[in-house]
Amino acid sequence: MATDAAGLGRGRAAAFVAPALLLIAAFLVFPALWTVYLGATDYQLTGLAAADPQVTGLDNVERALDEEEFTHSLGLTLQFVIGSAVLGQAVLGFAIAWLLRERGGALRRLVEGLVLLAWILPSSVVAFLWIALLDRDDGTLNSLLGTPGTAWLVEHPMASIIVFNIWRGTAFSMMLYAAALGTVSPTQLETARLAGASGWQQLRDVVFPAIRGHILTNLLLISLWTFNDFTPFLLTNGGPGDETEMIPVFIYKTAIFDGELGYGAALSVLMLLINLVIALVYVRLLRRRDRAPKRTAEVVKSP
């Protein structure tokens, strides 16, 4: 029923919605559109082009695709997203949820608490925790592994931030999968077990088909977030050299640091397009679930 229970009326309803829409329009919609315009100019923060930017069409996009730097950066980003999110967080998150699924009590709370803590601490803090952990001289990792003098962030920068991001973001996947596992019918699992299915066969034949929607949701969301994550910058500053200069850092350095706003905006447009593709798939999923009688994955409750 779409009746107006409180007798608000359309006029008042519009007035209720307006302030939020205004703010969203000004600081979300408008910047997005402006990016597209700026991306087609040679706008600079300072100098001649700052006063009188010229429209240069697709020049910026062409430049990006031609330039070694951009493709290099895109490749790094891809490594980061696939390594830390799709493989790392999703697999580890599922593993933890599966290991803890029938467990209650202190051990479960301890594991979940630690995983969650890594997720909720401010990024500046966790960045420093990892800098301390990976420190060349006195870092805990080096003393633990007996590898004094290994500068992890310099010698293996990409691997370091991938492991860092797995540590940082696994909580979301863990909680989503824990909730998803709760929806798997126990009788189906028991039927499989009675039929003599091994653990792996139970996963393959009963669990994965049942939580396919959750898996897709999870992969899309964590990919999107990891792709847009700026935290690695706090660990490596994009370095050494450009070895961890992923798209967000690349845009920051180009646009804000070097002042090439037009080119930076064009890069942003490319980033927005990639985001759009991921998000469109996700929203389609969400809408399909919306039409189904119950919403589950989008509003999940941890047990």
Next chain:
Amino acid sequence: MSAIDLVRLSKVYPGGVTALDGVELAIADGEFFALLGPSGCGKTTLLRTIAGLEEATGGAVLIGGDDVTALPPGRRDVAMVFQDYALFPHMTVTDNIAYPLRIRQVGGAERRAKAAGTAGELGLDALLERRPAQLSGGQQQRVALARAMACHPRAFLLDEPLSNLDARMRLEARTFLKRLQRELRITCVFVTHDQAEALALADRVAGMEDGRVRQVGTPAEVFRRPANTFVASFIGSTPMNLLEGEVREGGRVAVGPAEVPGGPGAGALAPGDPVVYGVRPEYLTYAGEPTGGAFSGEVTVVENLGSAQLVTLDGESGSIQVVVDEDTEVAPGTAAWAVPRPDRVLLYRDGALVP
């Protein structure tokens, strides 16, 4: 005066669905009035239109002689008790009961005192500080009633007042509700899909179908003389037997091979007229031996109703149900006869009762 008059009231939803189709009703001051019908018949829409929660698309609602059709719900001076009681879960019993007074800007101390008074009348004294979630279904209903009473409205509107209670509580609440209405002498309109509830509670009942009122009358009237086959099939805890037949000479009606008394309506009809023959299972007498002027058939189902049994006979006249007292032995598979009580037989022509 707080009579409620509905004048050719219509409600058509934007999609083109007609929920109310020219409803005419005159509910007297102090009357306990039931709107009865199956789900989707428009009874709840009618109640909500009286309350002002739905806007009528045609006709008028008059309360106490004032045309309130254009007034918002809060200005109609009626109180409504919802099916789920709609007690505010974050407020105590006192705050719930006092809420209408809070809206009328009665001071805090005064409204608490008044709420406590009303609660006392309904035996809720011990529960004043509880939250709705800590109350039983019956207590919740009393709180909802107390809240409705607190603002001394001109009329009560109750939406399925007993449906949220379990079977045992329902009977208790029914008696309580009727006594309360008698004491308050307040006009009270309630919606129900349960005919037994309507008959037990109401002074008068309106049977509704497809947005129209099909019959208005006292419980005795609608039970004894349903004005049409719709009401006839809807009223009564065991549905009325309705059988196709044809009028014969001498005020008798042929139903299949059986020729049975046509009752008071038969005189107005000519032999050969097609009719629907209506007789309640309670007004059929069971016989184990062949009897004249009776339906015959084989006993196929016997349902125990406690102090009586409901017996289904399948014969050439159709399937007929008879209420049989508990002492009579009835065995499935045997032949049996059912004799109608002539003064309780009803004849329907084109769906309407032949007077």
Next chain:
Amino acid sequence: MSPRRFLAVIGRYTLICLLLAFFSLPLLWLAFAPFDRAPGVAASLPSFTLDNFRELLDNENALRSLRNSLVLAAGTGAIVVTLAALAAYALSRVRLPGRDALLYALLLLSSIVTGTAAMVPLFNLAYELDLIDSQLGVILVLSGGLLPSAVFILKDFTDATPRSYEESARVFGASPLQIVRHIVVPLIRPGLATIAVWSVAQVWGNFLIPFLLLRSPEKSPAAVVMYTFYTEGGQPDLALISTFSLLYSLPVVAMFLFVSSRYGFRFHGGIKH
């Protein structure tokens, strides 16, 4: 117990121990260093002292940055909760034309237009509006980004509350604003609290937007100021950093515990980012 099953149990516990080690290792330093008389970067049991906290409380710079974080978080939280609640309620109860399309478009937009992807126009916009180096600018930009998800989640909460409460109040003569105040707000309080905590946590930990839009250290929040602690050459002051980190992290952890104990931890897709 069969040997195979025994091995499985051993394997499972080994795995859990490895997990515990992996997730706790980086946190150890945060637990020990603040209480150490002379902390190094290695996590080690401290020679216990509370001096570091005393020193921190004398450090005007650090305290100011926490105050700035508080201003930004409280400001954004207030705006997001108020505006999102009003919008979500109206959208839930009144059928405005194109409502569903609008909601999904907004949700889509808010997940696409992240601070990272839109940093250039956001910087420009702030520049044009003279909001560079202004805390208001940071608050507005962050609010705009958080609002769509907040509206979406709160609409879920309002959709889940029965309409009969509001109708009941309406029959008693309550005005729409009274209904919102007396009935709707208390009913969706868990949702409001969730959104409040969520947006405060978002802002509290956000590095990029204030880093981008604020110039003067006097206005910068803890996230940004902390970053300067260890990048401005010379020896980092480990005692300060560790103590500050702990103090700066505590509110988030406390809020998180509060929400999960009070309302059961309920999270929505996108609640974190």
